[in-house]
Amino acid sequence: MSVDNRAKKPKLPPRWFIHLAWRVHRGLYRVLGGRVVWRPRATRWGTLRLTTTGRRTGQERSVIVAYLEDGPNLFTLAMNGWGEGEPAWWLNLRAHPEATVDLVDGRRLVRGRAATGDERRRLWARWREIDTQLDAFAALRSSETAVVVLEPRPESDTSPAA
Incomplete structure (x- = not known):
């Protein structure tokens, strides 16, 4: 009798472990100056440091996220x-x-937005190629996981996060 791994409900590590892993990753990024990161090769994913402007504080906030390339755009999952x-x-x-x-x-200026419709389905399918349990993990959430597109913006476009 064979067991289909994709049918199993995936288990998540405890939240404390996830938070610890994020902190360690940010610390390594800071200490190593971003030199140890993964770049996409074919269908492989990479990591980037995303700096946003806090919605309440107006201060810069940085996070390390996985991404894939899509032409000139980058995309990730929220x-x-x-x-x-x-x-x-x-x-x-x-x-x-x-x-x-x-x-x-190097650094790139971007503008973020949620992918919708056919674009979302296409990008989700690309991510599913490298993570066969993507749908099972997404099913653990009560709301749809946003596919976030990071589009290049001109150098002359200034903002607090630039």
């Missing part, structure tokens, strides 16, 4: 460690769409 609620960075980006991303090849 998953909050697959826990309930929206991640703070996504709430900040919705309030103040202008942001910056730091990649191995």
